[in-house]
Amino acid sequence: MRIAATFIALIVFSATVRAAEVPTFNKHIAPILYQHCAGCHRPGEVAPFSLLTYEDAAKRAKLIAGAAERRFMPPWKPEPGYGKFANERRLTDDQIALIRAWADNGAPEGDPNDKPPMPAFTDGWQAGKPDQILTLPSSFAVTAGGHDQFRCFLLPMNLDHDVYVSGTEFRPGNRRIVHHALVFVDTTGTARRRAGNDGNYSCFGGAGVPGINLIGGWVPGTVAQPPAPDYSRFVPKDSDIVVQIHYHASGKPESDQSSVGLTFSGPPKKGRTGAMVIGGRLDIPPGDPHYIVKGQLVLPRDVELTGISPHAHYLGKEMKVTAYLPDGTTVPLIWIKDWDFNWQGGYQYEKPIALPKDTRIELEYVYDNSENNRRNPSRPPVRVKWGEQSTDEMALAFLVFLLPTPAEAYAFGRQITIQYFEAFLYEGMSIDDLPFEIASPQRERLLQALRFFDRNGNGVLDPDERNALLKLFGGNN
Template sequence: MRRFAPFLLISALSPSAFSAPPTFNRDIAPILYRHCTACHRPGEVAPFPLLTHRDAAKRARLIASVTQARIMPPWKAEPGHGDFAGERRLTPVEIERIQKWARAGAPEGDPQHRLPLPAFPDGWQLGQPDEVLTMASAVQLPPDGPDQFRCLVLPRNAVSDIFVRGVEFRPGNRRLVHHALVFLDSSGTARKLAAGSQDGSYACFGGPGFRPAGMLAGWAPGATPVLDPPDWAQAIPEGTDVVLQVHYHPTGKRELDQSSLGLTYSTPPTKGRAAITLFNRRIDILPGDPHYVVRASVVVPRDVELFGIAPHAHYLATQMKVDAHLPDGTITPLIWIRDWDFNWQGQYRYKQPLHLPKGTRLALEYVYDNSKNNPHNSADPPVRVTWGEETRNEMAVAFLGVVLPSIADVPSFRREMRLQYLDSLLPTGFSPDDLPTGVQPAAVKGPGGKSTPRTRTVSK
């Protein structure tokens, strides 16, 4: 029996103890092609390509480090807090596979396992748009210095309202463009802010400089545009400006960008589309405070379908959480970002819209670190920080896109939401009930006709 002992010992060991290490061709290339090469390829915003074994092998330890720390690929939403389309999060198995490959010396593997290089669309991903809006002039960026945020009005010659179900941003210079947001401006403010500038743009770090009449779309490298169902296409009324907010990252040399936006038309929708804005302007963070909490909430005044969410803050924010407290007492997590990074903000779209019944309370909680231990804190030593749109300020905002049963529901829905927003805009200690007679808003009615709080905003 003793002569079988070595065999029994070997059989008891895990098969992985004798398995070959992962190779680039068989194991690593599929991960990189699926999650990384949309940005890490020539002409894109990433600083180096990851298309070949040579590209990846010389950076194997770096790739292993940033993927293990979940710095790359950039996906900030935590699992279990919203089921989002286009998720770029690596699985634990994929991360461990990269670790083993790097430790083994980054072997290339059998050439027969080599995958063809990924193909990327050259042109409009949604097909030829019905209308293309292009920057009137190219924006010129300096070779170095801090990132820049520029807003531009895209010229349109509309003579009537239009409806769009597809919006596709096409960067003119992918090396420069970090991300972009597309707003609607019905006030004419953006045109005034851009007047007199050589390229038709104006600086807009925090927000676009006006109260948006809507948000059309957002773009970041690797994002895939989608076509909305025709029954909830978005309206662009006659006289409304389309405004781009673009985040530019200098490349080390002078560069130009002249980006475009493609619009896919739709028939008039049958359902209404609107936005809910969760925000709290009562921000006053003392220098050195490592855990400043801002809260806000609103009550949904009627049944809606939630299709997307976009959290926003500046450099001091560290955590963001938004939940839906349903009338039956259950809590649905909408998003949780544990390591907010202003440079990697984005829009998150749910795989399937979430039903939020009338009376649902949407609650926001953001955490800020104004201490010297926050690597994103630009002030040394830290200084007092209050609400505002400049770099030195902070914000606490979440934009939520919703669909209503009919177009006729939109005006009253927006009016009911504005009444709740008013509470956040009044001085501390005041409420809408303190307004003069004749302008006091009624409480929002929840299930069963019971009054529910209009807005709860607390910061501490």
């Protein structure tokens, strides 16, 4: 009797286990796809197919399982454990195992009653209707095939008064071809000159406009940030918005007319400022598969770090940014093991990270300039230096800091600028050997300043000449 009962219990037990072991689309898989994939895999979006319906997903079950296991999908570059980010787009090991088990068991549909409702998406403004909407003046044509294009569009604000911008939202016109976008504000008229009569120009790494002026960005799947009036940014009248759009061909002739929405508010109550950690003098020999670049920034006061955007071009392979606190603590800020220029993005920390004065933020990037790097734009590989072109390289981490007041943010920004100059204008530097990080037109102006400060005309920046120059920029020495 006892044996029989155990036997029956065992059968029941193994039957439930087996039933639980075969995941179904409706119960197990659809919730994962709707949450983590549908943002891009739905009709009219950037991904090459939709994953909304059972039929769409089932016929690709093996492909989906493979892409999830390789962590190729969903695209999410930062390694877990190196910075805790908001809106993390990463499947858990359990979710990947579920997808694999579903695919290996013939991708069953399951009980219709288990099916979750289709996710709702808005094609309109996600963060509310903006105060000013700037749209590309005409639609931009992208041919069916060929290379990706990086285009900067001039969007004049045409305002007769200064404003404070508290929110920026980019809205792609054609989601099949817009791969990513960066929104800049230009207060210098540089973009106007570059755009000329066409209203746009070719640009790659950024917009080629001086200053730390990135105010927004978009990649597929972006969750629009609500306006933040406490941290609004002063934008003088006559400023222009410049949007850089990365287009990729869809296989059909396409066109795009994207928009940027701006929300205005009163002056800021708190301080927010961007700063960059810049890699050293990179000069990558052809064929070198493992070229290391380092750079650092020392914080002149206590701050909170809220976001990070690492940046390199096609040779970039691995990126690590780490904070070394004065008490000896090490705080990893981000680690990307397999950098892909096509999936660059800005990452927001789940909670702001408090970093005390004298924290040293170090960047260490690795570049692969060999033929084995399938993204290498030069075949055979060539010597690569710093620059804006897709065949040049960069080593940057753009950081966003919060401070108690706008005045403190401004002072912090100036101190950081002086630090850049101290690093750039090294003692004994030859006057014509201007650091490569500085692009024209500032380059021309700085060259003039350097020649002017070379009082003894020996072609070298002597210590007293360097000090005089740094003083001009507000330095202490």
